[in-house]
Structures are given as structure tokens and as C-alpha cells.
Amino acid sequence: MTSKRQILEKQKAYLWPNHLLYYAEPLPLDHGQGVYVWDVENNKYLDFFGGILTTSVGHNHPKVTARVQAQTAKLIHSSTLYPHENQVDLAEKLAALTPGKLQTSYFTNSGTEADETAVLLATAYTGSGEIIALRYGYSGRSFLSMSLTGHSSWRIGGTHVPGIKHALNPYCYRCPLKMTHPQCDTACAEDVEEVIKTTTSGRVAALLAEPIQGVGGFIVPPPEYFKIVTDIIHRYGGLFICDEVQTGFGRTGDKWFGIEQWGVEPDIMTMAKGIANGFPLANTITTAEIAEGMVGKGLTISTFGGNPVSTAASLATIEVLEEEGSPQHVAKVGHYLRAGLEKLLEKYPVVGDVRGMGLMQGVEMVKDRASKEPATEAVNQLFEETRSRGLLIGKGGLYGNVLRISPPLTVTKDHVDEALEILDLSIAQVQETV
Ligand SMILES: Cc1ncc(COP(=O)(O)O)c(C=O)c1O
Numbered sequence: 001m002t003s004k005r006q007i008l009e010k011q012k013a014y015l016w017p018n019h020l021l022y023y024a025e026p027l028p029l030d031h032g033q034g035v036y037v038w039d040v041e042n043n044k045y046l047d048f049f050g051g052i053l054t055t056s057v058g059h060n061h062p063k064v065t066a067r068v069q070a071q072t073a074k075l076i077h078s079s080t081l082y083p084h085e086n087q088v089d090l091a092e093k094l095a096a097l098t099p100g101k102l103q104t105s106y107f108t109n110s111g112t113e114a115d116e117t118a119v120l121l122a123t124a125y126t127g128s129g130e131i132i133a134l135r136y137g138y139s140g141r142s143f144l145s146m147s148l149t150g151h152s153s154w155r156i157g158g159t160h161v162p163g164i165k166h167a168l169n170p171y172c173y174r175c176p177l178k179m180t181h182p183q184c185d186t187a188c189a190e191d192v193e194e195v196i197k198t199t200t201s202g203r204v205a206a207l208l209a210e211p212i213q214g215v216g217g218f219i220v221p222p223p224e225y226f227k228i229v230t231d232i233i234h235r236y237g238g239l240f241i242c243d244e245v246q247t248g249f250g251r252t253g254d255k256w257f258g259i260e261q262w263g264v265e266p267d268i269m270t271m272a273k274g275i276a277n278g279f280p281l282a283n284t285i286t287t288a289e290i291a292e293g294m295v296g297k298g299l300t301i302s303t304f305g306g307n308p309v310s311t312a313a314s315l316a317t318i319e320v321l322e323e324e325g326s327p328q329h330v331a332k333v334g335h336y337l338r339a340g341l342e343k344l345l346e347k348y349p350v351v352g353d354v355r356g357m358g359l360m361q362g363v364e365m366v367k368d369r370a371s372k373e374p375a376t377e378a379v380n381q382l383f384e385e386t387r388s389r390g391l392l393i394g395k396g397g398l399y400g401n402v403l404r405i406s407p408p409l410t411v412t413k414d415h416v417d418e419a420l421e422i423l424d425l426s427i428a429q430v431q432e433t434v
Contacts, residue, residue, distance in 0.1 A: 004028055004040045023387055032059025035408055035415050037392070045387070048407040048419050049394035053214070053246050053360070056274035057320040058408040064277050067316035071309045080107070080302045086311035093318060094285055097256045100265030101287040107306030111245035111272035112140025114282035115208065118241045118268045119144060121286060122206035125293030126237060130204040132192060134169040135176070136398065138215035139208065139243065148208055151398055154215070167195045167229075169213060170221035173353045173364060174372065181222050189228035196236050206241045206268070207233040211258030214246035217397030218362025218404055220355050226262040239290065242266035245282075246360065249274040250321055250409055253331030253358025261357065274409070277317040281310035325409035327358075334358035336413050337405070340420040348427050350378055350434045359411065362396070363403040367434055374399035378430045385426035391419055 002010075007028040011019070030040045035058055037047050047055070057064065071086070078084045091105040106117055123129050131148065138154060139145035147160035150169070168176045168191040177187050196204055207229060213219040230240045247258025248271040259266055267290055272282035294300075304310075334357065341354045341361055352366030352375075365375040365382070376399050386393055394404035407415065 034058040045390050045392045047392045049392050050406050050408045053406045054273040055278050056409050057277050058410050063320050064313050064316040067312045071312035075308050080305045084308050086308050087306035090311045090314050099260050102285045104291045105283050105285045108282045108302050109280045109304050110282050112142045112145045114270035114272050114284045115139045115145050117284040118270050122239045124297050125290050126205045128203050128205040129163045130200045131164045132207045133166050134209050135166045136169045136213050136216035165195050165199045167192045170225045171219050189225050192229045193232045204236050204238040206239045208241040210243045211247045215396045217402030218356045226264040230264050239267035241268045243270050245272045250327035250330045251360050253334045254327050276310050276314035279310040279313040330358045330409050337416045348431050350431050361405045365401050374401035376401045378434050382430045385429050389422040391422040
């Protein structure tokens with residue numbers, strides 16, 4: 001077996017040096033079971049980042065593994081050139097789970113590709129090449145998706161795809177307009193119209209936005225925000241592309257998709273991450289009418305899109321979610337987690353804000369509550385503290401100062417208690433050094 005030292009040495013020698021790795025000494029994982037993972041030295045960790053919100057039913061779920069094993073023995077690859085039972089069954093299931101008239105799917109392999117496909121469709125359907133995205137949004141690692149992304153740190157290189165403009169985001173804790181909700185009248189939403197009127201031709205293809213900004217730091221909009229911005233985008237001839245890569249599959253509790261929390265029906269929805277519990281799969285779903293916009297415009301295939309094994313994993317994942325990790329279960333355990341995090345907010349001044357929905361909870365760390373100066377170093381230190389106590393969490397935000405807590409959706413209150421205890425002990429250590 002390759003030792004930890006050998007893995008870290010080979011990582012350095014053979015993988016690009018810009019790979020972003022968590023922890024001062026990177027953590028090579030070996031195996032997982034449920035909510036736990038083990039490193040190569042057999043140290044056990046409670047995984048409260050869920051593989052970046054991806055292992056929606058926990059590691060190695062037996063039902064997913066069995067379905068995948070059976071499929072690999074039958075057919076591993078078909079491409080989008082040949083219809084496959086799993087692909088059409090999954091498309092039918094997603095048409096039933098998604099809101100409104102969303103009905104017809106195009107499967108690809110990553111959130112990046114799903115967003116690319118959505119933008120392509122919106123431009124084909126509307127005939128416009130202009131897109132509105134939100135500041136603090138994250139869309140992926142391709143040239144186009146980095147151009148859609150609204151964080152300088154995730155936008156590599158100075159050259160980007162033209163025609164993309166970024167409107168203000170609904171970040172109430174750090175309001176871009178220095179106002180307070182609800183007295184602000186959700187003024188940030190009106191910026192979408194201002195951006196269209198001042199920086200585009202006045203006819204746009206789409207607004208692309210996440211119901212809760214994930215990488216941005218689990219930023220939850222005011223309830224009326226999406227109603228306002230979708231009305232605006234429709235008035236200017238555009239579509240609403242809802243990026244559910246993080247918020248999908250019950251993550252926000254009570255509903256299958258995050259946008260349903262706001263009672264808004266997207267024109268196009270993208271999904272990935274939790275869709276197949278770690279297998280590479282993504283989807284861009286839209287209405288029958290909008291999908292027609294691609295017909296006659298040229299050819300496109302996806303070699304791995306809708307792969308029989310990934311779609312088998314997805315069908316099994318959704319079944320397990322229905323049985324063990326339903327949106328109702330997520331809401332219940334999510335409330336419990338939130339209540340525990342609120343106690344940490346009361347207890348430690350370094351915790352500036354707690355926000356999120358369901359099992360997508362963010363903790364924004366600040367040097368002091370008055371200035372709200374981001375406590376980026378404190379978060380780095382907290383990562384080492386939580387790791388040493390056996391807890392994995394994520395981080396985000398423009399300054400890397402927001403903890404992202406997003407365990408598998410099948411997690412129980414006992415797991416939450418275990419995580420909260422480690423967080424409490426770890427934040428207590430960090431608080432002393434801020
Ligand atoms: C909201 C959102 N969209 C798109 C992506 C890109 O997904 P992927 O990393 O699978 O390409 C991510 C990844 O974190 C994401 O959070």
C-alpha cells in the first residue's frame with residue numbers, strides 16, 4: 001500500500017501545483033462508510049462537508065454500490081448516441097421531482113458542463129449572447145464558467161468570455177448597498193434591471209443564479225428576491241437559469257430544489273454534485289418549448305453524458321433519499337443543526353453570522369462583530385483544530401472566512417451532536433487567538 005508520505009510526494013511531483021488542497025498537511029483519504037471517512041493512517045473523520053455537498057446519501061451506501069456493481073457487469077458506456085434505460089428513467093424521475101414545466105434533460109458530467117449547456121441553450125433560444133450573473137456566484141472551472149463566476153480568486157487569468165455582466169448579490173450580512181432588510185425594500189434585486197439597462201444591449205439571454213450562493217459563503221437571499229429578479233429578466237426577454245448544483249436534491253429542507261423555497265419556477269435548471277452520490281453526472285433540465293431552441297442549430301454530443309453507471313448511481317441515490325434522507329428529514333435535522341450553531345453564535349464573538357437552510361449551514365467568522373473584518377486566519381486555524389478532533393468541514397466566502405457545513409442528507413441528530421461538540425471545542429481554541 002502507498003504510504004501517506006508517498007502519496008503527498010507523488011501529489012507534489014505529478015499533479016499541477018495549483019491544486020487547491022485543504023489543511024497545512026493535505027489529507028489523503030482511504031475509505032468511507034456513511035457519514036465517516038478514514039485517512040490512509042486509519043484516522044476516522046466525521047464528514048460534514050459531504051464531499052463538497054456531493055455524497056448526498058453518505059459514503060459507500062450499500063444500495064448505490066449494489067446498483068453500480070450490477071450495472072458495471074452489464075454495460076459501462078453508451079454515450080448520448082444510444083438511448084439507455086437508466087438515462088430515460090432518470091430523466092422521467094427528474095421531470096417529476098423538479099418544479100413547474102421543467103421536463104426535458106441533457107445529461108453531462110459536471111456542474112461546469114451543466115452551466116455551460118444552460119447558457120448555450122439560453123443563447124440559442126433567445127438569440128442573445130448577453131448573460132447576467134451575480135457577484136459572489138460560482139459556476140465552475142471552464143473558461144465560460146469562470147467568466148460567470150463573481151469572485152476574483154476563482155477567475156484565473158485576465159481574459160474572459162465577453163457579454164457577461166455581474167449584478168449585486170443579496171448578501172444581507174454585508175449588504176452591498178449598506179442597507180438593512182426589510183427597510184431596504186430589497187434594493188439589491190433592482191440592480192439586475194440597472195445592469196441590463198446600463199451595460200447590455202437591453203435584450204439579454206438569461207440571468208444565472210444559485211438559490212443560495214454556495215462557494216460565495218452560503219448566502220441566503222430575502223424571500224422576495226427571486227420573484228423580483230425573475231420578473232425583471234423575463235421583461236427583458238431573458239430566461240432564468242437556476243443553478244441547483246449545491247442546493248438540489250433536498251439539501252435546503254422540505255423541498256427537492258432550493259428555488260422552490262421562493263415559489264419561483266426556473267426556465268432552465270442545472271444540477272450535479274448530490275445527484276449521483278459522487279459519480280460524475282450533471283443535468284440541464286428545461287421545458288419542452290425551450291429545448292426546441294437547440295434544434296436545427298448544429299450538432300452536439302456528450303461522450304460520457306448520461307453514462308449508464310452514473311445514471312444507475314443516481315437512480316439509487318434518489319431512492320435512498322426518498323427512504324432515508326427526504327427533504328422533510330433534512331428540514332428536521334437541519335433545524336437541529338442550526339439551533340446548535342446559533343448557540344455557538346451566542347457564545348463566541350468570533351462567530352459573526354450563522355445562516356443557511358436545511359443541511360446547508362454557513363458560519364461567517366469575523367475578527368470583531370462591529371467591523372465584521374473577515375477572520376480568514378482564524379478559519380485556517382479552526383480547520384486544523386477540527387481535523388485533529390476528527391471533523392471535516394468546508395469553507396467559502398470571498399475571504400475564505402465562512403465555514404460551510406453540509407453533511408450527507410441522511411445524517412442523524414447524533415452525528416450533529418458529535419459535530420457540534422467538536423466545533424465548540426475547536427472554536428473555543430481559536431477564539432483565544434483572534
Ligand atoms: C453552484 C455551482 N455551480 C457549478 C459548479 C461547478 O461544478 P463542478 O465542480 O462539478 O464542475 C459548482 C461547484 O462547486 C457550484 O457550486
